[in-house]
Amino acid sequence: MKIPACIYEAHKKEFLCKIDSENKTVSACAKRTVLKSNQLVPGDKVLLEKSGDEYQIVDLIDRRNEIFRMIIRERKKRITAANCDLVIITTSVSKPLYKQGVIDRFTTRTFQWDVPAIVVFNKMDEFQNEFDIDFEMRRFENLGIECFEVSAIHPENPSRFGRGSFKDLQNKLVNTQAIILGQSGIGKSTLITSLSNREVILRSSEIGKSGKGTHSTTWADMIDCGTFRIIDSPGIRSFSLDDIFPEELIHFFPDLLPISLTCQFSNCRHESSSKGCAFYGGGTDPQTADIIESRLLSYRKIMEEISKTPAWRKKRNKSVGSNLCN
Ligand SMILES: Nc1nc2c(ncn2[C@@H]2O[C@H](COP(=O)(O)OP(=O)(O)OP(=O)(O)O)[C@@H](O)[C@H]2O)c(=O)[nH]1
Ligand SMILES: [Mg+2]
Ligand SMILES: [Zn+2]
Structure with a gap:
């Protein structure tokens, strides 16, 4: 019988899990095949098997987000x-x-x-x-x-x-x-x-x-x-955004996205010298103009930073888990 549980603490080989149906926390190790293809982290939903007094994680349920x-x-x-x-x-x-x-x-x-x-x-x-x-x-x-x-x-x-x-x-x-x-x-x-x-x-x-x-x-x-x-979580020491591709950054600024869509050129850099840039055409709502201006500054700063890393280095392939935030 497989027992649904949630990981509360993840150590190298030992995991503290809370069993869904009982108010009970147990320590479990993980099957090698599970550990090989995934790193287990807090919040993960898993299936346990019990043999004697020992629990083992035998499956990881698909994550909603990471x-x-x-x-x-x-x-x-x-x-x-x-x-x-x-x-x-x-x-x-x-x-x-x-x-x-x-x-x-x-x-x-x-x-x-x-x-x-x-x-x-x-x-x-x-x-x-x-x-x-x-x-x-x-x-x-x-x-x-x-x-x-x-x-x-x-x-x-x-x-x-x-x-x-x-x-x-x-x-x-x-x-x-x-x-x-x-x-x-x-x-x-x-x-x-x-x-x-x-x-x-x-x-x-x-x-x-x-x-x-x-x-x-x-x-x-x-x-x-x-x-x-x-x-x-531990306090963040350094916080690089280098893996983000320049062309996807605007999607993570949903307040700027609709305005950017009205720029004359689709590859607009949203600088004061950019021809036909909607941010400088007086088209922004006066109620939020100061907010948008300050957010645009932030956007340009991050854009400058992430543009320094060439696209081929940003590839996302291997995935490893880490309990450490920094
Ligand atoms: N004046 C004041 N001090 C606070 C408040 N909240 C936390 N502190 C103090 O700030 C200091 C750091 O608090 P922590 O809870 O350890 O901070 P943390 O974010 O968990 O830090 P890390 O674990 O190092 O990432 C402690 O001395 C707290 O007493 C607050 O609302 N007001
Ligand atoms: Mg703390
Ligand atoms: Zn623009």
């Missing part, structure tokens, strides 16, 4: 997690300070992964108006990405800018399997602890003198928070 990145040097795809309903892109508003470029890279990836995302601004208890948070939120909302403003250490604080509160965030997560992503030290683990109403206490660590995190979470593991589950 949270991955490409190592183009090695031509490998590294998978961090699978079957996510939602990506919680998290940022801190102070120590470490908010960086728009980093969040734009995350949204580019979530559109590539084809997984819905939200943006959570954490550490709102320390916010001193260092940047125009209302503008930033409008930027993401224009992309269809809902924003939340919370304090993981003071979850009872009301939202300051009328956006999603801590409670709204908890409600948003009900019945989902989410993954939390963001730089080190922004409070991912602390936030999961609060979202679980402190039913699970995760390890977190102090911010160093440089204002950066210390990479206290080192593995991506699934955490049960009662009505939802979240995969905690």
